[in-house]
Amino acid sequence: MKKVLILGGGVGGTIVANVLARKVSPSEANITLVDATGKHTYQPGFIYVAFSDAKPENLVRNERSLLDKHINLIIDEAILIESNERRVRLKSGRILEYDYLVVATGARLCPEELPGFKAAHHFYDLDASIRLRRALDNFPGGRVVIGIGGIPYKCPPAPAEAACQLDYYFTRRGSRHKAEIHYLSPLPRVFPLESVAPLVQEIMESKNIQYIQLFNVERIEPEKGLVHSLEGESLKYDLLIVVPPHKGAKVIEDSGLGDKGGWIPTDKYTLRVKGYDDIYAIGDATDIPISKAGATAHYEAKIVAENIAAEIKGSGMIKRYDGKVRCFCDAGFKKGITMVFDYEHPPKPTRLSRKWYYAKMLVGKLYWSLVLKGWA
Amino acid sequence: MGQDVKVDRVIDARGSFCPGPLMELIKAIREAKVGEVISVYSSDSGSKRDIPLWVEKAGHELIGVFDRNGYAEFIVRKKR
Ligand SMILES: Cc1cc2nc3c(=O)[nH]c(=O)nc-3n(C[C@H](O)[C@H](O)[C@H](O)COP(=O)(O)OP(=O)(O)OC[C@H]3O[C@@H](n4cnc5c(N)ncnc54)[C@H](O)[C@@H]3O)c2cc1C
Numbered sequence: 001m002k003k004v005l006i007l008g009g010g011v012g013g014t015i016v017a018n019v020l021a022r023k024v025s026p027s028e029a030n031i032t033l034v035d036a037t038g039k040h041t042y043q044p045g046f047i048y049v050a051f052s053d054a055k056p057e058n059l060v061r062n063e064r065s066l067l068d069k070h071i072n073l074i075i076d077e078a079i080l081i082e083s084n085e086r087r088v089r090l091k092s093g094r095i096l097e098y099d100y101l102v103v104a105t106g107a108r109l110c111p112e113e114l115p116g117f118k119a120a121h122h123f124y125d126l127d128a129s130i131r132l133r134r135a136l137d138n139f140p141g142g143r144v145v146i147g148i149g150g151i152p153y154k155c156p157p158a159p160a161e162a163a164c165q166l167d168y169y170f171t172r173r174g175s176r177h178k179a180e181i182h183y184l185s186p187l188p189r190v191f192p193l194e195s196v197a198p199l200v201q202e203i204m205e206s207k208n209i210q211y212i213q214l215f216n217v218e219r220i221e222p223e224k225g226l227v228h229s230l231e232g233e234s235l236k237y238d239l240l241i242v243v244p245p246h247k248g249a250k251v252i253e254d255s256g257l258g259d260k261g262g263w264i265p266t267d268k269y270t271l272r273v274k275g276y277d278d279i280y281a282i283g284d285a286t287d288i289p290i291s292k293a294g295a296t297a298h299y300e301a302k303i304v305a306e307n308i309a310a311e312i313k314g315s316g317m318i319k320r321y322d323g324k325v326r327c328f329c330d331a332g333f334k335k336g337i338t339m340v341f342d343y344e345h346p347p348k349p350t351r352l353s354r355k356w357y358y359a360k361m362l363v364g365k366l367y368w369s370l371v372l373k374g375w376a
Numbered sequence: 377m378g379q380d381v382k383v384d385r386v387i388d389a390r391g392s393f394c395p396g397p398l399m400e401l402i403k404a405i406r407e408a409k410v411g412e413v414i415s416v417y418s419s420d421s422g423s424k425r426d427i428p429l430w431v432e433k434a435g436h437e438l439i440g441v442f443d444r445n446g447y448a449e450f451i452v453r454k455k456r
Contacts, residue, residue, distance in 0.1 A: 151403040156395040186402060188429040192394045194422035214433045216402060230406070231433045260407045268391065289392040289400045323391050343391030346420065 002029045002312050005088060005098035007078045007251070009035030009063040011372070012283030012297035013104035019305035019374035021068035024312050031071045032096060034088070038063050038075035041126060042367055044294065044360075047158065047330070049129040051136070051165035056126055066372050078105070081255035083276060100278055100308050103257075103264060104301070105249035107154055107284040107292060113245040114149040116220030120242040123162060124154065135239060136169060141178030142238030145227060147217040148186050150245025152261075154284060154292045156192040159183070159243055160200055161329045167207040168332030181208070182235065184215035184227075193339055195349050203331050203352060217242055246292075248285055263287035268343070269320040271304050280304045290343075295325050302374060328360035336360055381439055381451065384412040390419040390447050398426040401452065405436065408454045413439065419447045427452075 004020060006013045017033045024031075040063045048054035064073050077091040087097045109124055111117040121132040146163050163183040170176040183190065183204065190211050191200035204211055216230040220240065227242070228234045247253075248262025257264055257273065265274040266286035273279040282304055283297030290296060303321045310318045323343030330336045336356035341347040350356070363371070370376040387404055389397035397418035404414050416427065424441065427450045431438045439451040 151399050151406070152395060156399070187396070187398055188426050189422075192396055192399065194393070194396070194420065214430055216434075230402075231430075232435070261403070289387070289389045289395075289397070291394045325394065339394070341393050346393045 001027065002099040003097055004029050004031045004100045004102070004308060004312075005096055006031070006033040006102045006104060007081075007088065008104035008106055008249075008283075008285070009033050009038070009040060009067075009073070010104060010106050010283065010297070011294040012106075012285075012301045013102065014040065014063070014066055014372045015298055015301035015374045016102050016104065016282065016305045016308075017071045018066075018068050018372065019302055020309055021070050022374070023305060023309035026070050029312050032074060033063075033067065033071055034074045034076055034078050034090065034096070035063050036075075036077040038073070040066055040372075042364070043154070044364065046123045046126060046129040047162060047165055049126065050123040050132040051162065051169045056130060059126065061368065066368065078251045079254065081251065081257060081279075083255070083257070083279060086278065098278070100311070101280070102304060102308070103252070103273070103279065103281040103285055104283050104297070105251060105285050107152075107246040108249055108262070109244045110150075110247050111244040113247075114217065114220065114242070116222055117149065117242065117244060119220050119222030120149075120240045122242060122244055124244055132241065136166075139179070139239055141175065143180045143182060143236065144239045144241065145182045145184065145235055145237035146241040147184035147215060147227060147243070149217045149242045151186065151216070152263075152292055153243045153246050155327075156291055156293075157327065157329045160185075160191050160204075161331070162241065163209050164203065164207060164332040165330065167209055181210065182237075183209055183211040184217060184229070184235070185211055185213045186216045188213050193341075193347050195347055196337065196339055199337065199349065199352065207332070246284075252285065259287055261287075268323065270307075270317065271300055271321055280308070290323055291325050291327070293325060293327060295327050298371060298376075299324050305374070328356050328363065330357055330360055334358075381413055381453075383415045383451065384408070385414050387414065387416045390417050392418075393420055396420055396426070397423045397450075398430055401427060401450070402430065405434070405452070405454050410454050410456060413451060413453050416450045416452070417444070417447050418450065423448060423450065
């Protein structure tokens with residue numbers, strides 16, 4: 001009987017566990033998932049808490065309710081991975097052994113890494129999104145600036161999406177004329193994907209969203225209401241929204257498994273942690289230079305589950321991850337765009353359409369029942 | 377190979393379209409010490425425009441751009 005241990009009950013960890021539980025019988029493998037909170041949060045919903053009317057409680061469910069009944073769920077924090085001994089220490093003092101370890105501990109927000117961050121808002125966790133919504137509701141008018149405070153960060157298109165949502169929010173409230181929206185792009189274009197950037201630029205221009213390119217937020221000076229870039233520029237704000245710097249989970253750093261940012265060096269095809277044949281990493285936790293997105297974690301999780309099942313059954317590795325990511329972005333006014341790409345194929349240009357907005361809403365609805373179960 | 381500087385860190389960003397090789401370079405520059413040299417491999421056609429633009433604006437040094445087999449290599453020194 002093999003022991004499979006999964007750290008993290010987010011998108012990646014939950015899908016690996018559920019797919020694996022279908023592929024191997026309880027007599028072949030014991031599957032244990034450790035999650036620090038025991039709660040699962042649908043992060044793409046944060047945008048709708050901050051800029052629309054999503055109810056925060058609808059974004060959170062008990063992890064237990066999302067897992068196959070054969071999976072053991074332990075609500076505890078992994079604090080040390082002892083790879084030589086093939087075991088993991090938990091905060092409670094418990095020690096778990098494994099034959100296969102899957103690390104899916106996601107990304108950690110580190111606002112303290114950006115000087116002056118306390119003066120900024122963000123929409124990268126639930127509480128901050130609720131606070132941002134309140135600040136917008138009370139905003140008397142002026143300049144709203146939205147920027148990015150560190151690389152990498154989750155869901156690279158999200159800040160541009162948020163700029164469009166701000167426009168939609170103020171328009172619905174009838175106060176668009178009182179708000180100037182400025183989007184600070186870290187790149188020399190307004191959107192990470194080159195083939196899609198011209199369309200997003202057109203969308204921003206049509207919404208009167210102003211943008212500054214090559215502006216990586218480095219420092220905030222709240223007393224003067226100024227945000228400064230790594231490239232040496234500054235901009236005044238009345239309300240500032242900044243994506244906080246991200247790092248890998250602390251347990252990765254403490255276990256000596258990460259790079260400088262705490263991201264795990266991972267083979268981009270096999271998803272094995274470099275130098276190990278019994279540890280896999282998926283989702284935001286890896287150093288693979290592709291989008292930190294639920295879609296990435298989802299595709300990776302299915303590959304890893306299939307390959308661990310194949311190893312347990314003795315049929316060897318069977319699948320490689322081809323880098324596939326698909327995402328939908330909401331441009332406001334019930335219209336959106338979509339992008340599909342992999343390691344070999346850059347995304348094709350897309351069109352603004354209602355279809356992609358509704359596709360995004362549908363993914364949100366099917367997330368709990370199909371995506372997390374590994375059926376989609 | 378057309379270069380004789382010592383590279384301190386290589387970033388293989390081939391196959392990355394989102395966030396893309398420039399984002400990987402910005403991340404690496406933020407982590408590096410002044411004077412360190414970083415090499416980025418990119419298969420994204422946008423990099424030939426993006427990377428030199430950012431390097432110049434951010435005040436670093438583009439030591440060279442080299443066409444390799446199916447990808448480009450950018451060598452950059454952190455200057456400040
Ligand atoms: C505002 C916003 C919008 C987004 N929009 C989209 C979108 O439209 N499309 C898309 O594809 N993606 C989107 N994403 C990104 C997506 O949510 C993440 O990329 C995805 O959740 C990553 O999955 P993961 O499993 O790697 O990590 P997570 O889902 O973050 O899960 C990590 C889990 O690990 C647990 N954990 C961490 N450390 C420990 C530890 N030491 N011990 C035990 N447990 C631990 C955490 O509690 C958490 O449950 C968005 C994200 C944000 C913030």
